[in-house]
Amino acid sequence: MLLCDFHIHTTYSDGSVQLSRVIDLYGQAGFDVIAITDHVVNGDSYIGKMAWRFKFTVTAHNFDDYIADIRNEAERAWKKYEMLVIPGVEISKNYVSAERSAHILLLDIKEFIPACATFERIFLEARQQDALVVACHPHHMTGLNKDTLYLWKHRDRYGKYIDAWEIANRDDVFNVISLKKYPYIANSDFHKVRHIYSWKTLLNCEKDVQAVKQCIRHNKGVAITLFRN
Amino acid sequence: MTLLALFLALTFLGLLGYAFQVYSVKAVVRSNRPQKKDPQVLPPVSILKPLKGLDDNLFDNLESFCGLQYPQYEVIFCLQDYNDPAYKVAKKVKDRHPERDITVVVSHTQEGLNPKVNNLLGAYRVAKYPLVLISDSNVSVGPDYLQETVSQLIDSNAGLLSNIIVGVGGKTLGAVLENLHLNSFIVGSVCFLDRYLKMPCVIGKSMLMWRADLEALGGLEAFKDVLAEDYVIGRRFYESGRPVVLSNYAIKNVNYYWDLRRFLNRHTRWGKLRWKLGGMRYLSELIANPVFLSLLPIIVIGITTVTLSMAIFTATIKAIGDMYLSRVLKSPMHPLLYILSPIKDILIGVLWFLPLLSNTVQWRGNRYIIGRDTMLSPYPETTEWSWRYRFINAVRMRFA
Numbered sequence: 001m002l003l004c005d006f007h008i009h010t011t012y013s014d015g016s017v018q019l020s021r022v023i024d025l026y027g028q029a030g031f032d033v034i035a036i037t038d039h040v041v042n043g044d045s046y047i048g049k050m051a052w053r054f055k056f057t058v059t060a061h062n063f064d065d066y067i068a069d070i071r072n073e074a075e076r077a078w079k080k081y082e083m084l085v086i087p088g089v090e091i092s093k094n095y096v097s098a099e100r101s102a103h104i105l106l107l108d109i110k111e112f113i114p115a116c117a118t119f120e121r122i123f124l125e126a127r128q129q130d131a132l133v134v135a136c137h138p139h140h141m142t143g144l145n146k147d148t149l150y151l152w153k154h155r156d157r158y159g160k161y162i163d164a165w166e167i168a169n170r171d172d173v174f175n176v177i178s179l180k181k182y183p184y185i186a187n188s189d190f191h192k193v194r195h196i197y198s199w200k201t202l203l204n205c206e207k208d209v210q211a212v213k214q215c216i217r218h219n220k221g222v223a224i225t226l227f228r229n
Numbered sequence: 230m231t232l233l234a235l236f237l238a239l240t241f242l243g244l245l246g247y248a249f250q251v252y253s254v255k256a257v258v259r260s261n262r263p264q265k266k267d268p269q270v271l272p273p274v275s276i277l278k279p280l281k282g283l284d285d286n287l288f289d290n291l292e293s294f295c296g297l298q299y300p301q302y303e304v305i306f307c308l309q310d311y312n313d314p315a316y317k318v319a320k321k322v323k324d325r326h327p328e329r330d331i332t333v334v335v336s337h338t339q340e341g342l343n344p345k346v347n348n349l350l351g352a353y354r355v356a357k358y359p360l361v362l363i364s365d366s367n368v369s370v371g372p373d374y375l376q377e378t379v380s381q382l383i384d385s386n387a388g389l390l391s392n393i394i395v396g397v398g399g400k401t402l403g404a405v406l407e408n409l410h411l412n413s414f415i416v417g418s419v420c421f422l423d424r425y426l427k428m429p430c431v432i433g434k435s436m437l438m439w440r441a442d443l444e445a446l447g448g449l450e451a452f453k454d455v456l457a458e459d460y461v462i463g464r465r466f467y468e469s470g471r472p473v474v475l476s477n478y479a480i481k482n483v484n485y486y487w488d489l490r491r492f493l494n495r496h497t498r499w500g501k502l503r504w505k506l507g508g509m510r511y512l513s514e515l516i517a518n519p520v521f522l523s524l525l526p527i528i529v530i531g532i533t534t535v536t537l538s539m540a541i542f543t544a545t546i547k548a549i550g551d552m553y554l555s556r557v558l559k560s561p562m563h564p565l566l567y568i569l570s571p572i573k574d575i576l577i578g579v580l581w582f583l584p585l586l587s588n589t590v591q592w593r594g595n596r597y598i599i600g601r602d603t604m605l606s607p608y609p610e611t612t613e614w615s616w617r618y619r620f621i622n623a624v625r626m627r628f629a
Contacts, residue, residue, distance in 0.1 A: 028283075229283050
């Protein structure tokens with residue numbers, strides 16, 4: 001089984017650890033597959049504008065550098081740790097109301113997709129790029145984390161575009177995903193070093209980007225595990 | 230005035246002791262390296278690596294033992310649980326080096342109370358060579374490590390050889406404090422005891438010994454209920470007439486992401502060990518902390534020009550000394566980080582008192598009572614003391 005984490009932030013957005021250190025941290029811990037998913041924040045809301053102001057977002061301007069940096073690190077990670085690194089983003093539609101907010105992981109993304117685009121456009125562009133679409137932390141979370149409930153509230157409308165839902169995010173478990181029998185994965189939503197100890201996904205497939213995406217889409221041979229030291 | 234003079238004298242004594250420590254580290258580090266040996270005369274070695282959880286830099290640490298320039302050796306990674314996250318890392322390292330003789334042993338040995346010895350027993354029983362090297366999972370070594378240490382063991386006709394430790398890494402406050410302490414007090418004390426008092430002070434990060442000698446002492450099993458198994462093994466070797474030597478080959482103890490609590494926990498535990506092992510000699514450790522001593526007049530007498538100047542002077546001298554020691558050990562940190570050196574010494578000074586108040590330790594998820602020579606006994610759960618443990622536990626659970 002491949003030990004995987006598909007939701008990791010670096011200093012490209014609001015993470016506290018640099019990309020190369022994140023790679024080493026996961027590589028040294030024996031991970032098989034990880035995805036770097038820094039925020040792409042909408043600039044059309046007050047909260048979104050704050051993220052832009054403090055540079056907590058990947059933009060169209062630095063997207064190519066971001067992807068190139070991930071690809072360089074992916075090469076190093078493969079040579080040194082035999083760890084697969086998938087480039088991705090977390091499209092973050094942030095509003096004051098939790099019911100309007102939504103975060104979407106796009107894994108294996110190639111071209112920039114703006115977060116202020118409509119949901120339909122984001123999903124269709126992601127599909128064109130053959131990116132994996134994951135609805136992250138779709139239900140109520142504990143602690144000070146802001147809920148992002150839009151996709152869950154509109155699951156009947158958008159469910160067909162979503163390849164998998166986060167059934168667990170860091171310390172939270174969303175049993176509604178299991179009740180609805182949606183395809184699932186579990187991630188850390190890594191921002192700080194200690195977040196490595198959290199929920200993770202186990203995949204029974206080849207260590208290859210296409211095989212990983214297929215395994216998640218078909219949701220066979222998928223398990224979750226609480227990674228503790 | 231008499232009190233101030235007393236504190237001044239104690240602080241001066243502390244600084245003098247510290248100067249001796251610095252000198253002894255320099256002397257050990259700059260002592261002669263062994264001559265290169267013909268590979269034919271180097272005996273094969275079994276390297277035992279007890280693993281438990283993910284240490285910082287674990288993959289690189291384990292891999293550094295797969296590229297050793299040595300004619301014949303085996304590496305045995307030992308764990309207590311297949312679900313231990315270190316198991317996956319050990320397997321990965323093994324798979325990447327098919328040319329090496331690497332074994333991963335998972336044993337559920339529960340013969341003693343020391344979890345590290347329990348873990349090691351599984352590996353010790355399958356080790357096949359006459360020389361045994363016990364090496365912790367948080368150390369990283371260079372390719373010439375084994376050749377140099379074995380050569381030193383043979384040259385000195387010793388029964389056991391340990392290495393000086395250098396703390397490296399340090400991305401968080403706890404890790405920086407840990408490295409500062411390893412590179413000043415710990416290495417200084419080990420070298421001072423070795424050079425001037427001729428006392429073996431073995432730290433289990435790296436222990437190379439003849440299996441036959443260890444067997445003569447009862448094997449690893451004889452130390453299964455001792456918390457400071459490294460120190461006690463060294464002392465038993467020494468008492469049985471087998472020389473114990475300190476190698477000047479510095480091994481790196483990699484600490485990147487420690488939190489402050491881990492630093493405080495470790496040094497409370499180590500303090501308790503030294504109190505139980507050294508008895509009244511433990512009191513000398515307070516005198517070996519000049520920064521803490523120089524702070525006492527401020528607390529007792531109050532802030533005056535003299536007391537404040539004394540504290541600042543001592544802290545500056547100690548920080549410069551620590552910076553120099555790190556350079557000698559080739560483990561320099563950013564110069565600004567040495568500002569933390571006096572803060573670390575004050576924390577260590579406060580921790581010094583804890584072993585006098587408590588004889589229990591929490592280690593690797595278990596709680597023990599430590600007795601004479603760090604003999605372990607399980608923490609009572611049904612005696613009159615149990616209420617205290619249960620109450621604290623209940624409060625902790627409540628706030629978790």
